[in-house]
Amino acid sequence: MTTARQLHLGAFMRPVSIHTGAWRYPGAYPDANFNFGHLKRFAQKLEAGKFDAFFMADHLAVLNMPVEALKRSHTVTSFEPFTLLSALAGATERIGLVATASTTFDAPYHIARRFASLDHISGGRAGWNIVTTSNPDAALNFGLDAEVDHGERYDRAREFYDVVTGLWDSFADDAFIRDRESGLYFDPDKMRRLDHKGEHLSVRGPLNIARPPQGWPVIVQAGASEPGRQLAAETAEVVFAAHGTLAAGQAFYADVKGRMEQAGRNPDHLKILPGVLTVVGDSVEEAREKRALLDSFVHYDSAIASLSIALGHDATGFDPDGPLPEIPETNHSKSGRERTIALARRENLTVRQLAQRLGGYGGLAFVGTPKTIADEMEQWLTERGSDGFNVMFPYLPEGLNDFVDKVVPELQRRGLFRREYQGPTLRDHLGLPRPANRHFA
Amino acid sequence: MTTARQLHLGAFMRPVSIHTGAWRYPGAYPDANFNFGHLKRFAQKLEAGKFDAFFMADHLAVLNMPVEALKRSHTVTSFEPFTLLSALAGATERIGLVATASTTFDAPYHIARRFASLDHISGGRAGWNIVTTSNPDAALNFGLDAEVDHGERYDRAREFYDVVTGLWDSFADDAFIRDRESGLYFDPDKMRRLDHKGEHLSVRGPLNIARPPQGWPVIVQAGASEPGRQLAAETAEVVFAAHGTLAAGQAFYADVKGRMEQAGRNPDHLKILPGVLTVVGDSVEEAREKRALLDSFVHYDSAIASLSIALGHDATGFDPDGPLPEIPETNHSKSGRERTIALARRENLTVRQLAQRLGGYGGLAFVGTPKTIADEMEQWLTERGSDGFNVMFPYLPEGLNDFVDKVVPELQRRGLFRREYQGPTLRDHLGLPRPANRHFA
Numbered sequence: 001m002t003t004a005r006q007l008h009l010g011a012f013m014r015p016v017s018i019h020t021g022a023w024r025y026p027g028a029y030p031d032a033n034f035n036f037g038h039l040k041r042f043a044q045k046l047e048a049g050k051f052d053a054f055f056m057a058d059h060l061a062v063l064n065m066p067v068e069a070l071k072r073s074h075t076v077t078s079f080e081p082f083t084l085l086s087a088l089a090g091a092t093e094r095i096g097l098v099a100t101a102s103t104t105f106d107a108p109y110h111i112a113r114r115f116a117s118l119d120h121i122s123g124g125r126a127g128w129n130i131v132t133t134s135n136p137d138a139a140l141n142f143g144l145d146a147e148v149d150h151g152e153r154y155d156r157a158r159e160f161y162d163v164v165t166g167l168w169d170s171f172a173d174d175a176f177i178r179d180r181e182s183g184l185y186f187d188p189d190k191m192r193r194l195d196h197k198g199e200h201l202s203v204r205g206p207l208n209i210a211r212p213p214q215g216w217p218v219i220v221q222a223g224a225s226e227p228g229r230q231l232a233a234e235t236a237e238v239v240f241a242a243h244g245t246l247a248a249g250q251a252f253y254a255d256v257k258g259r260m261e262q263a264g265r266n267p268d269h270l271k272i273l274p275g276v277l278t279v280v281g282d283s284v285e286e287a288r289e290k291r292a293l294l295d296s297f298v299h300y301d302s303a304i305a306s307l308s309i310a311l312g313h314d315a316t317g318f319d320p321d322g323p324l325p326e327i328p329e330t331n332h333s334k335s336g337r338e339r340t341i342a343l344a345r346r347e348n349l350t351v352r353q354l355a356q357r358l359g360g361y362g363g364l365a366f367v368g369t370p371k372t373i374a375d376e377m378e379q380w381l382t383e384r385g386s387d388g389f390n391v392m393f394p395y396l397p398e399g400l401n402d403f404v405d406k407v408v409p410e411l412q413r414r415g416l417f418r419r420e421y422q423g424p425t426l427r428d429h430l431g432l433p434r435p436a437n438r439h440f441a
Numbered sequence: 442m443t444t445a446r447q448l449h450l451g452a453f454m455r456p457v458s459i460h461t462g463a464w465r466y467p468g469a470y471p472d473a474n475f476n477f478g479h480l481k482r483f484a485q486k487l488e489a490g491k492f493d494a495f496f497m498a499d500h501l502a503v504l505n506m507p508v509e510a511l512k513r514s515h516t517v518t519s520f521e522p523f524t525l526l527s528a529l530a531g532a533t534e535r536i537g538l539v540a541t542a543s544t545t546f547d548a549p550y551h552i553a554r555r556f557a558s559l560d561h562i563s564g565g566r567a568g569w570n571i572v573t574t575s576n577p578d579a580a581l582n583f584g585l586d587a588e589v590d591h592g593e594r595y596d597r598a599r600e601f602y603d604v605v606t607g608l609w610d611s612f613a614d615d616a617f618i619r620d621r622e623s624g625l626y627f628d629p630d631k632m633r634r635l636d637h638k639g640e641h642l643s644v645r646g647p648l649n650i651a652r653p654p655q656g657w658p659v660i661v662q663a664g665a666s667e668p669g670r671q672l673a674a675e676t677a678e679v680v681f682a683a684h685g686t687l688a689a690g691q692a693f694y695a696d697v698k699g700r701m702e703q704a705g706r707n708p709d710h711l712k713i714l715p716g717v718l719t720v721v722g723d724s725v726e727e728a729r730e731k732r733a734l735l736d737s738f739v740h741y742d743s744a745i746a747s748l749s750i751a752l753g754h755d756a757t758g759f760d761p762d763g764p765l766p767e768i769p770e771t772n773h774s775k776s777g778r779e780r781t782i783a784l785a786r787r788e789n790l791t792v793r794q795l796a797q798r799l800g801g802y803g804g805l806a807f808v809g810t811p812k813t814i815a816d817e818m819e820q821w822l823t824e825r826g827s828d829g830f831n832v833m834f835p836y837l838p839e840g841l842n843d844f845v846d847k848v849v850p851e852l853q854r855r856g857l858f859r860r861e862y863q864g865p866t867l868r869d870h871l872g873l874p875r876p877a878n879r880h881f882a
Contacts, residue, residue, distance in 0.1 A: 023619065023626065030619040030626075034651060036562045040531070060550065062632075062649045071629045077617070077651045080558035086527035087562045090481070105548065109501065109582040117521035121477045121528045140645040141550040176518070178464065178471040183740055185464065185471075188512045191503075204581040208503045210475060210518045299624055 007381055007417050008271050008388030008430055010098065011046045011400070012240070014057040015078040018277065018392045019360045021297030023074040025395035032396055033078050040091045042400055049404030050418050052429040053096030053127060054088060055240075055390055056081040060105055060138035069302035082114050089122035096426030098127035098220055103160040104153050105133055105142045108203055112167035115217040116209045124213035124425030127238065129220040132157050154227040156200040161219070161235050163203050166194045168216050170206030172440035192439040215435040218426050224252070232270070233259030237432050240390050241274040244339070244364050249274055249385035271387040271430055277365040279394050280402035284368045291367050294394050295356040303352070303359035310340040310358050320352040361392070370406040378416055448822055448858050449712050449829030449871055451539065452487045452841070453681070455498040456519040459718065459833045460801045462738030464515040466836035473837055474519050481532045483841055490845035491859050493870040494537030494568060495529065496831055497522040501546055501579035510743035523555050530563035537867030539568035539661055544601040545594050546574055546583045549644055553608035556658045557650045565654035565866035568679065570661040573598050595668040597641040602660070602676050604644050607635045609657050611647035613881035633880040656876040659867050665693070673711070674700030678873050681831050682715040685780070685805050690715055690826035712828040712871055715821075718806040720835050721843035725809045732808050735835050736797040744793070744800030751781040751799050761793040802833070811847040819857055
């Protein structure tokens with residue numbers, strides 16, 4: 001048994017793929033976002049690959065993009081996370097199940113109940129991805145005229161977290177006696193009302209479900225802003241990060257783990273897992289060709305809009321099949337502009353190829369052989385850029401199968417990833433402690 | 442193929458059993474409300490018995506009863522309906538899945554999404570039991586100081602129904618083209634925003650999930666009040682009724698079906714299914730003994746409180762082991778008092794037995810052999826007291842197995858109940874039409 005750090009791997013499933021061209025890829029299932037059978041087989045395959053968790057993103061509106069882009073995107077329809085993950089709980093045995101739920105547009109009593117229920121049903125495999133929902137279209141679906149202010153959303157999120165975790169602690173772990181002889185079902189001294197009255201929330205409790213098997217389902221967050229990092233350092237156990245380079249990842253990693261120490265928490269009790277798109281080939285060249293083919297399915301209109309945003313410059317007049325012309329300096333973010341220009345030059349991309357790259361997925365990507373991908377993952381782990389990754393698959397099922405069948409064994413050979421699950425719960429997979437009950441020692 | 446009316450049977454599952462003594466019954470699972478494996482086997486058994494639906498009640502608080510009664514009740518903890526039914530969707534193939542959700546303490550966008558998602562995941566087996574939640578303890582868990590007024594709850598429920606069904610119609614059934622060649626995922630002319638601005642709700646839409654396989658999940662209601670009956674007549678497709686006698690059932694049946702005709706609806710498009718506790722024995726005597734044993738597990742303190750309420754008279758001073766004494770008239774409901782006295786005389790019950798009967802389950806019960814239970818069900822069906830039943834099992838698993846293994850075959854022999862499911866959806870089981878899309882003909 002090794003004591004070296006190992007990677008933690010979540011599978012980030014956003015309706016079908018993060019990549020809007022994914023449904024057109026040869027062999028892809030264009031209806032995976034309608035078809036529970038497909039998603040069940042994906043989850044079972046990820047479990048065979050010993051993934052820590054199946055991670056379901058969420059949006060509380062049709063994604064706000066121009067209809068010309070929207071009509072080409074499979075992201076317009078998606079299963080709701082709780083119904084999907086609960087159904088997957090019945091179809092899997094060990095993999096963690098992380099659902100996204102909003103602190104801005106839901107009630108803490110509902111959220112506490114559902115995650116507790118998912119944790120009971122799955123035998124301790126639930127995780128809650130706390131989001132505050134910045135999408136203004138979501139506000140319009142929930143009776144508000146405009147987006148809730150950022151600072152207020154984070155204030156409420158912090159209080160919401162306190163209420164939900166407090167509700168999970170409504171019963172002591174040993175409250176339920178079920179003594180047939182005396183007729184006592186539970187010990188009322190081991191049930192506690194919350195009686196919370198705060199700035200944003202008023203919740204009496206107790207919750208009407210026993211304490212979750214994990215004590216609390218695992219707390220996941222993705223906020224990168226100043227209040228987002230602070231909330232993560234105080235409360236999160238997994239952070240979904242998004243950094244395009246190792247250097248940026250290292251800076252974030254050091255910052256959040258440092259904030260944890262200041263908040264009196266053990267930095268090992270939070271796993272930082274950046275999202276990464278993985279494209280696997282038998283050669284690096286083949287992997288790049290696969291990605292180029294995938295990017296070619298992004299419609300030019302939406303692609304060029306992404307390029308204009310990245311450059312801070314209207315790119316619609318450029319020759320699609322020529323090289324990227326010189327771009328004058330603007331007061332737009334210099335780093336984004338320079339990164340985009342450098343990408344075009346490095347990979348010798350035409351304007352169309354560059355635009356489709358950004359319109360497909362512009363974030364961190366490992367594109368290569370199982371060996372080169374394992375090399376990159378190993379470097380991020382050992383050089384403290386992350387504790388693992390939230391892996392995104394470029395197309396389904398092939399991209400997922402490639403990762404599980406080819407990359408995972410390479411990581412296992414190197415001792416960087418588990419060969420078997422060590423325990424039944426998501427906390428076991430992530431090496432996280434079980435929280436004490438705040439009311440009952 | 443017969444064209445005669447047949448019974449529709451739902452299984453009403455309230456945490457474990459409606460009966461608070463159920464967990465103490467010999468052979469019962471005292472932990473069924475914690476144990477997904479048990480509930481999975483119950484659902485699979487009900488499906489083998491060709492039940493129309495598995496019906497999950499709900500409460501948004503720990504049930505408000507005195508702690509002396511609460512601590513003896515398994516109802517204190519329960520799975521949340523959506524997580525449970527979604528998990529059961531993955532473990533069953535045909536049985537309908539009816540979840541309770543509140544129009545007072547939830548948002549229509551959430552409710553519309555979850556039921557649409559459950560309907561997609563289950564292949565068209567979802568039903569929504571609309572409740573307005575009168576429990577004042579629930580209000581305290583959702584930031585309110587007091588219960589919402591009855592009339593306002595029903596006003597909001599009616600508007601909530603319009604919004605949810607409107608959101609389900611966000612996309613035409615044939616909106617999703619998924620044409621790989623052109624890259625068109627859906628036809629934007631077949632997506633519609635709701636743009637609802639009403640008295641209680643403001644919801645823009647569209648919903649971010651395709652139209653449910655059933656068009657709309659089946660609408661279920663239980664309201665017996667004047668506004669409850671009217672809401673049912675206008676909107677419901679199944680009504681969960683609660684009447685202690687055939688005569689009362691017939692009056693309700695005629696009233697609601699008459700209101701439907703006045704509202705321009707076909708009375709066949711709503712199925713009235715009263716709740717009934719069933720206790721099966723090899724002889725009527727044995728069934729009665731089983732029930733007496735079950736009732737004996739109700740604690741005397743909670744039992745006597747139920748008796749006092751039924752009589753409108755404090756019963757705590759009565760001799761528990763004597764017969765019911767003469768009760769002076771009060772201004773309390775005369776019919777409830779007389780019914781209770783008549784029950785005691787008819788079955789020659791002691792005060793203790795009478796109290797435990799009411800404290801266990803005081804509503805409609807069929808206690809007898811498979812033949813006598815089938816006789817009663819047949820009479821209710823043919824004499825228009827109901828279109829079937831929501832069956833409640835006195836203890837689990839035995840009470841459920843008895844019904845499926847013994848009563849169902851007797852009903853099938855008489856041609857009163859299906860031998861096989863005729864279609865895949867809950868609407869097929871119930872003989873209900875698929876609603877037209879209100880935006881797209």
